[in-house]
Amino acid sequence: xxxxxxxxxxxxxxxxxxxxxxxxxxxxxxxxxxxxxxxxxxxxxxxxxxxxxxxxxxxxxxxxxxxxxxxxxxxxxxxxxxxxxxxxxxxxxxxxxxxxxxxxxxxxxxxxxxxxxxxxxxxxxxxxxxxxxxxxxxxxxxxxxxxxxxxxxxxxxxxxxxxxxxxxxxxxxxxxxxxxxxxxxxxxxxxxxxxxxxxxxxxxxxxxxxxxxxxxxxxxxxxxxxxxxxxxxxxxxxxxxxxxxxxxxxxxxxxxxxxxxxxxx
Amino acid sequence: xxxxxxxxxxxxxxxxxxxxxxxxxxxxxxxxxxxxxxxxxxxxxxxxxxxxxxxxxxxxxxxxxxxxxxxxxxxxxxxxxxxxxxxxxxxxxxxxxxxxxxxxxxxxxxxxxxxxxxxxxxxxxxxxxxxxxxxxxxxxxxxxxxxxxxxxxxxxxxxxxxxxxxxxxxxxxxxxxxxxxxxxxxxxxxxxxxxxxxxxxxxxxxxxxxxxxxxxxxxxxxxxxxxxxxxxxxxxxxxxxxxxxxxxxxxxxxxxxxxxxxxxxxxxxxxxx
Numbered sequence: 304x305x306x307x308x309x310x311x312x313x314x315x316x317x318x319x320x321x322x323x324x325x326x327x328x329x330x331x332x333x334x335x336x337x338x339x340x341x342x343x344x345x346x347x348x349x350x351x352x353x354x355x356x357x358x359x360x361x362x363x364x365x366x367x368x369x370x371x372x373x374x375x376x377x378x379x380x381x382x383x384x385x386x387x388x389x390x391x392x393x394x395x396x397x398x399x400x401x402x403x404x405x406x407x408x409x410x411x412x413x414x415x416x417x418x419x420x421x422x423x424x425x426x427x428x429x430x431x432x433x434x435x436x437x438x439x440x441x442x443x444x445x446x447x448x449x450x451x452x453x454x455x456x457x458x459x460x461x462x463x464x465x466x467x468x469x470x471x472x473x474x475x476x477x478x479x480x481x482x483x484x485x486x487x488x489x490x491x492x493x494x495x496x497x498x499x500x501x502x503x504x505x506x507x508x509x510x511x512x513x514x515x516x517x518x519x520x521x522x523x524x525x526x527x528x529x530x531x532x533x534x535x536x537x538x539x540x541x542x543x544x545x546x547x548x549x550x551x552x553x554x555x556x557x558x559x560x561x562x563x564x565x566x567x568x
Numbered sequence: 569x570x571x572x573x574x575x576x577x578x579x580x581x582x583x584x585x586x587x588x589x590x591x592x593x594x595x596x597x598x599x600x601x602x603x604x605x606x607x608x609x610x611x612x613x614x615x616x617x618x619x620x621x622x623x624x625x626x627x628x629x630x631x632x633x634x635x636x637x638x639x640x641x642x643x644x645x646x647x648x649x650x651x652x653x654x655x656x657x658x659x660x661x662x663x664x665x666x667x668x669x670x671x672x673x674x675x676x677x678x679x680x681x682x683x684x685x686x687x688x689x690x691x692x693x694x695x696x697x698x699x700x701x702x703x704x705x706x707x708x709x710x711x712x713x714x715x716x717x718x719x720x721x722x723x724x725x726x727x728x729x730x731x732x733x734x735x736x737x738x739x740x741x742x743x744x745x746x747x748x749x750x751x752x753x754x755x756x757x758x759x760x761x762x763x764x765x766x767x768x769x770x771x772x773x774x775x776x777x778x779x780x781x782x783x784x785x786x787x788x789x790x791x792x793x794x795x796x797x798x799x800x801x802x803x804x805x806x807x808x809x810x811x812x813x814x815x816x817x818x819x820x821x822x823x824x825x826x827x828x829x830x831x832x833x834x835x836x837x838x839x840x841x
Contacts, residue, residue, distance in 0.1 A: 351729075353740065354720075356730075379734040397739075411609045411682070411699075411700070412609060412743055413609070413744055413746075414743040503787070504792070504802070516791060516802075518805075527798060528795075529791075529794060
């Protein structure tokens with residue numbers, strides 16, 4: 304479960320588990336996290352937690368809320384984010400993902416709405432048919448029909464999410480120190496020109512006549528025939544229907560043009 | 569032109585690199601322009617049971633309801649309306665069957681499936697979907713997501729709680745708010761759209777769009793569209809190269825030519841011969 308560590312001047316004051324859908328932060332005693340300091344507004348900010356994700360929202364506080372040094376109105380909290388209100392700091396920890404076993408990776412699950420009947424800080428019980436996050440409420444503060452009322456039809460109730468990395472990042476990580484490569488045109492009108500293979504897909508040849516694609520993959524570069532009656536040749540040998548991995552200094556001939564593939568130093 | 573020649577259809581389904589088995593299911597009926605894709609969920613093999621039942625029941629149901637005598641005498645608007653009703657009715661039947669099965673067999677308890685199904689006819693398409701399996705359209709060089717996921721994350725995006733960019737790093741990606749077979753009734757979202765020659769339609773399970781960005785999908789469709797088989801394989805490969813954490817299913821439908829339906833006196837005369 305995600306938590307916040309409240310500290311001031313490097314001294315840890317307390318740890319707060321984000322086990323409620325809405326955790327409030329402010330100077331007044333009724334707040335879940337009370338910070339008794341005049342720099343903090345009576346109702347300063349709220350942290351909204353939906354399953355494994357938490358969001359912080361500044362409630363128009365006088366002195367504002369900073370996350371990682373930047374003023375925010377609303378922010379999607381990431382592991383290790385530091386929230387600042389006045390001199391107080393709250394560090395956000397969300398280590399839930401690490402607990403996921405390989406097997407449980409992001410299995411798609413259904414989440415259902417039950418009638419909002421819990422008395423928890425739910426200001427307006429949402430009708431059964433309402434979407435889980437009620438857009439009817441002020442869009443800036445979707446209190447969401449209490450997430451405590453949602454249930455899945457499978458166990459566990461809340462699946463520990465897999466360590467989610469954006470796809471692009473994963474792709475990049477898949478090729479640690481992957482070498483850069485390029486092709487240089489050796490014949491024809493464009494002779495001498497070279498083309499860096501920086502994209503995952505690079506098509507070469509003449510559209511409508513003969514086209515091949517060079518794909519950049521975690522384990523190297525591959526060439527595949529795309530269209531045309533004739534297949535390109537690699538070092539004088541005709542390419543088959545399957546992708547073929549390119550080796551340094553391979554000679555490609557396509558649509559009457561010769562070119563060389565090479566890894567950049 | 570007859571629909572079977574007007575549409576080029578390619579399907580690929582792959583278990584990915586993490587899961588032991590494939591809970592996705594795809595089915596197409598090229599002769600009547602029907603494609604169905606489902607991404608099952610539930611323990612043991614129940615996910616496969618649910619997605620398999622959904623695709624086969626819905627494809628068969630649509631095929632039964634999509635025959636000349638039932639389409640005769642209807643103008644384009646009426647046919648479009650009929651396709652929407654039919655799709656809803658067939659999904660409702662499949663939902664009922666899956667729900668019943670899950671009640672009877674303890675091994676199948678709680679199984680369900682997402683769904684995206686398209687019916688192409690007379691230069692339009694009708695799409696029905698439930699959950700987070702998607703339909704995309706590439707027209708000219710622009711890729712557009714046609715369906716909107718029924719997922720917690722989409723609702724968060726809609727309500728402004730989270731931006732589309734932030735959504736990529738959400739921990740709640742895997743939660744759908746609607747699925748076929750988990751309740752006695754289900755609401756199918758159904759829409760019809762005009763189809764143009766040259767369009768490419770992509771149906772996919774979240775194993776594709778969770779692993780690779782829309783930009784990469786678009787780039788692949790643009791670069792390889794002259795070879796539809798290769799395009800589908802490349803998409804699956806890219807998702808696997810990015811981790812392949814879920815089953816990956818891809819169906820591509822390329823509109824090679826228009827498939828308008830002739831109506832009126834001459835069409836009737838011609839149909840006698």
